[in-house]
Amino acid sequence: MIGVLSYLVFFATMASILAIAVLGLNLQWGNTGLFNGGVAAFFGMGAYVTLILGGLPQPDRLGGFALPYLLALLGGGAGAGLLAWVVGRCTLHLRHDYLAIATFGIAITFENVARNASWLTGGAQGLRGFEKPLQDTFGAGLSYNAGFLAFVLCVLALVYLFLERLVASPFGRLLRGIREDETAARSLGKAPARIRLTAFVTGAVILGLSGGLFATFYGFVSPQDVLPILTFQIWAMLIVGGSGNNLGAIIGTVLVWAAWTLSGWALSRFAPLDMQLYTGSIQYILIGSVIVAMLFWRPQGLFPERLLISRPARSRGTTSGQTGSTDT
Amino acid sequence: MAEPILDIRDLTRAFGPFKAVDGVSLSIARGTITGLIGPNGAGKSTLFNVLTGELAPTAGTVALNGQDVTGLSPDRLFVAGMGRTFQIPRPFARMSVLENLMLAPQGQAGETLPSLFLSPGKVRKQERQLRDRAREVLEFVTLGALADHPAGKISGGQMKLLELARVLMGDPELILLDEPAAGVNPTLTGILIEKIEELNRQGKTFVIIEHDMDFIMSHCDPVIALAEGKVIFQGSASDAQANPLLLDAYLGGPVHG
Amino acid sequence: MTTTLKTFGAGLALGLSALASGAAAQSCEVKIGGIFPTSVDWGRPIAETAKFAVDQVNAGGGINGCTVDLLLRDSQSDPKVGVDAAKALVDLDGVKVLLGAVGSGVSMPILTTVAVPAGIPEFSCCSAATAFTALAEEGKSKGLWFRTYPTTDVQAAVTAKIVADQGLEKVAIFYKNDDWGQDYAKLLAGYLDQMGVTVTESVAANAAQPSYRAEVTTALATAPDGIVGLLYPTEASVLIREWISLGGSQKMVFSNSLRSDEFREAVGDKYLTQAVGMDNAAPRVASADAFVASYTENFGSGPNGPGLPNSYDAAMIAMLAMQAAGPDASGADIAAAVAKVTDPAGTPVTADADGFAKAAEVLSAGDTVMYQGATGNVVFDANGDVAAPAVMWKFTETGTEEVTYFTMEDVRSMLTGN
Ligand SMILES: Nc1ncnc2c1ncn2[C@@H]1O[C@H](COP(=O)(O)OP(=O)(O)O)[C@@H](O)[C@H]1O
Numbered sequence A: 001m002i003g004v005l006s007y008l009v010f011f012a013t014m015a016s017i018l019a020i021a022v023l024g025l026n027l028q029w030g031n032t033g034l035f036n037g038g039v040a041a042f043f044g045m046g047a048y049v050t051l052i053l054g055g056l057p058q059p060d061r062l063g064g065f066a067l068p069y070l071l072a073l074l075g076g077g078a079g080a081g082l083l084a085w086v087v088g089r090c091t092l093h094l095r096h097d098y099l100a101i102a103t104f105g106i107a108i109t110f111e112n113v114a115r116n117a118s119w120l121t122g123g124a125q126g127l128r129g130f131e132k133p134l135q136d137t138f139g140a141g142l143s144y145n146a147g148f149l150a151f152v153l154c155v156l157a158l159v160y161l162f163l164e165r166l167v168a169s170p171f172g173r174l175l176r177g178i179r180e181d182e183t184a185a186r187s188l189g190k191a192p193a194r195i196r197l198t199a200f201v202t203g204a205v206i207l208g209l210s211g212g213l214f215a216t217f218y219g220f221v222s223p224q225d226v227l228p229i230l231t232f233q234i235w236a237m238l239i240v241g242g243s244g245n246n247l248g249a250i251i252g253t254v255l256v257w258a259a260w261t262l263s264g265w266a267l268s269r270f271a272p273l274d275m276q277l278y279t280g281s282i283q284y285i286l287i288g289s290v291i292v293a294m295l296f297w298r299p300q301g302l303f304p305e306r307l308l309i310s311r312p313a314r315s316r317g318t319t320s321g322q323t324g325s326t327d328t
Numbered sequence B: 001m002a003e004p005i006l007d008i009r010d011l012t013r014a015f016g017p018f019k020a021v022d023g024v025s026l027s028i029a030r031g032t033i034t035g036l037i038g039p040n041g042a043g044k045s046t047l048f049n050v051l052t053g054e055l056a057p058t059a060g061t062v063a064l065n066g067q068d069v070t071g072l073s074p075d076r077l078f079v080a081g082m083g084r085t086f087q088i089p090r091p092f093a094r095m096s097v098l099e100n101l102m103l104a105p106q107g108q109a110g111e112t113l114p115s116l117f118l119s120p121g122k123v124r125k126q127e128r129q130l131r132d133r134a135r136e137v138l139e140f141v142t143l144g145a146l147a148d149h150p151a152g153k154i155s156g157g158q159m160k161l162l163e164l165a166r167v168l169m170g171d172p173e174l175i176l177l178d179e180p181a182a183g184v185n186p187t188l189t190g191i192l193i194e195k196i197e198e199l200n201r202q203g204k205t206f207v208i209i210e211h212d213m214d215f216i217m218s219h220c221d222p223v224i225a226l227a228e229g230k231v232i233f234q235g236s237a238s239d240a241q242a243n244p245l246l247l248d249a250y251l252g253g254p255v256h257g
Numbered sequence C: 001m002t003t004t005l006k007t008f009g010a011g012l013a014l015g016l017s018a019l020a021s022g023a024a025a026q027s028c029e030v031k032i033g034g035i036f037p038t039s040v041d042w043g044r045p046i047a048e049t050a051k052f053a054v055d056q057v058n059a060g061g062g063i064n065g066c067t068v069d070l071l072l073r074d075s076q077s078d079p080k081v082g083v084d085a086a087k088a089l090v091d092l093d094g095v096k097v098l099l100g101a102v103g104s105g106v107s108m109p110i111l112t113t114v115a116v117p118a119g120i121p122e123f124s125c126c127s128a129a130t131a132f133t134a135l136a137e138e139g140k141s142k143g144l145w146f147r148t149y150p151t152t153d154v155q156a157a158v159t160a161k162i163v164a165d166q167g168l169e170k171v172a173i174f175y176k177n178d179d180w181g182q183d184y185a186k187l188l189a190g191y192l193d194q195m196g197v198t199v200t201e202s203v204a205a206n207a208a209q210p211s212y213r214a215e216v217t218t219a220l221a222t223a224p225d226g227i228v229g230l231l232y233p234t235e236a237s238v239l240i241r242e243w244i245s246l247g248g249s250q251k252m253v254f255s256n257s258l259r260s261d262e263f264r265e266a267v268g269d270k271y272l273t274q275a276v277g278m279d280n281a282a283p284r285v286a287s288a289d290a291f292v293a294s295y296t297e298n299f300g301s302g303p304n305g306p307g308l309p310n311s312y313d314a315a316m317i318a319m320l321a322m323q324a325a326g327p328d329a330s331g332a333d334i335a336a337a338v339a340k341v342t343d344p345a346g347t348p349v350t351a352d353a354d355g356f357a358k359a360a361e362v363l364s365a366g367d368t369v370m371y372q373g374a375t376g377n378v379v380f381d382a383n384g385d386v387a388a389p390a391v392m393w394k395f396t397e398t399g400t401e402e403v404t405y406f407t408m409e410d411v412r413s414m415l416t417g418n
């Protein structure tokens, strides 16, 4: 059973890393209504910057600054935030559909830069030369993975608490207000552009942290890791969990990632031998069907957004405010 | 005469070749409840939208307290002291009535990330004060019992009161109300008028677009009439009632709400 | 919601108990894991070929008498998915050997995150990145990485050999400014240096320029005896014409990409009489032909996709090594046993059921075997890399023709210098 434990630790680590990314997207889409079609770019930025800052010096390549790990990881988050700031300044005034297309384009551009700027990113071969932190202390096996999982869970908890606080705060109220009715918010002295940019950049920093942890986990990142399928996966997790709900985002991540991987495992185990070669395609169909079914039957997700955050009213006379409720 | 709170010069707003507001020049005197009347499509709402920055003017200038504010964005104008409500109410529908109010005030520490996390004590204190104030204002407009209802689920009349309350939270000195009584039952209309007059006594200036001539004649002074984008009358309520031009503008008959 | 969670939990429990009972069930079965992009059109034949190798081994009596069960997992060409599949194969299914993956971007994290920490050997048919060689040289692949696909290093070594054989002592290199060109030029310069050939200048050529006068002038100024062109026909047609018209040496060595009529016609064959080039070649050994024949018989058409012979050999060698390591061997034992089945001094065995049965016999007597595979006699170097046969070719009035054939052994001897 040690194998099962080892696998579960591994699974939980990847699910938690992805959950952090989904929380980042939830701030952007769920809470603010910004359609980020380029999740992979911000995730990738975090991954690459973390490895460039924290990796060992490499011949023929800039980077490998061997910074302390936590600094490198924060640098990854900051890098993603910076990218979001630049992108946001140019695109946040765009309408939803245009914003989606613009950010999608950013992700494609990012992948191409990663593939071609080999002096910085290692090109198509990917970026190596990163030593996982504290490997000497924990070794390479299950104990290391368990330790790393604990660290990832801490980051996940911090991000979750940060966002819960954010959503319940005046800032969160403002985000919801702008999302509900931008014109009304502006007429009350609120500047949506600034607030949106703040939320977009903050979400991107969280995506970047997730990317940094991802790259740490593998000690490696390549353009394969930042393909558009990643953006799709993160979105699917958010939609299944319930956009606007942080807990839902986390549970959605675990469920979708479990479906994504366990379906492959189950098929390889239980599908008849002749079908083995086709399990990959069957899996795609299963995953696609689950997401489509979800959109049909429960578009608000398993855990819909909780909208009324303020505390329930102190009980008082309940009829006085109802006078004249018959008008149109 | 004292400096007007709002001074409008040759203001024009065109949609293509069509001028919805056509060379309007007006002064709104401080401390008045000014009535703005005119038939449907006269350009009243468009004038409000240009004044509050929702629409950019095609030509002309607007000065608030002697300061040129032409072309400023709605949020800057609200901060400068001009609040407004909408002809068709725009509540934050899926937020509670109380939250609708708490959103409005300026300078909340919890609205920026650094102070939200660096001075949580200050944020908490402000929130407490804000909540108390919001409840007070809600009581004032008689919506106290609806504090925790989703704003999209209250009646149209209550929404009009909610919009007024929301604007009051920001404490602007000039308030533009677009048809506050339209579609509202008489009881609520009565409350609304009472509250407007009370606020006016406390020093706030109102400009009110209204179709109900009784409302205008008994509560507004002076009265301004707009037709086809132009000012066709400015004067006291009693003069307005006697003015034949006005009756013409309303397509040849006296209008009653 | 609770229902969903319950269902999920129940499913998980079911899966785990099935796993536990599965382990105790069958009399004798050996599992190996395969991670291929089976949902991608060109990936499925690679997996099918690995499966074909497994069928051959089972027909030959299985590994140590046990039936081989190939557990195929789809990588979806997504590193996350591939790595998770590898981890599940190792932890949940208890495989001791991983076949795959195809793309380097998937194989690399599987190696660093799953295979090396668990001490499980990874046999890839198709990952070509030189990064694996670098990793091995740093000692970080722990001898657990094997691939049956030759890297750019092979092309570079053969090109260097050809340059030296032409009697050139000072050459300039023009290379296409992309992954392949950069890698190739760097490795080539290393080999030439070892052979005492001076590289006067290495000039990058960007794709599709209207003129390469600046690049040509730079190289010309260093007065080389000849040049090496690691280019594609589009840019080479312009660049080489300019080189010759400005009086550059006509002693030229080209990469396989210039073995093209388009290029020959653009430059004119009268200027190319002293030019030669390198190209990869299919192995000219009976075992390669035998593979083509048995593959065709089994699948109804020839192995005409990328990586198919390589996939067959990767699977075969992995299973031979498991046979050689004996039952209950650890992953490291299996990796160490690879040398016993790819020993040039060992008994030759063919790449089919009979060959496997014979290998089992020889190995049980304590001797070694030489696996004669679909890609020839596969021998891995210390980094898990292989050599591949190559040819030298020259231009004729009507096309190109082969001048020299370098066998896999020839090429391997060129590689050892590095
Ligand atoms: N955004 C717009 N585009 C084009 N025409 C408009 C627009 N807004 C208002 N109008 C036109 O301007 C005129 C004045 O409209 P409005 O100001 O709403 O009138 P009122 O509020 O006096 O009834 C109407 O003819 C209306 O159709």
Ligand SMILES: [Mg+2]
Residues within 6 Å of the ligand: B044, B045, B046, B087
């Ligand atoms: Mg109107």
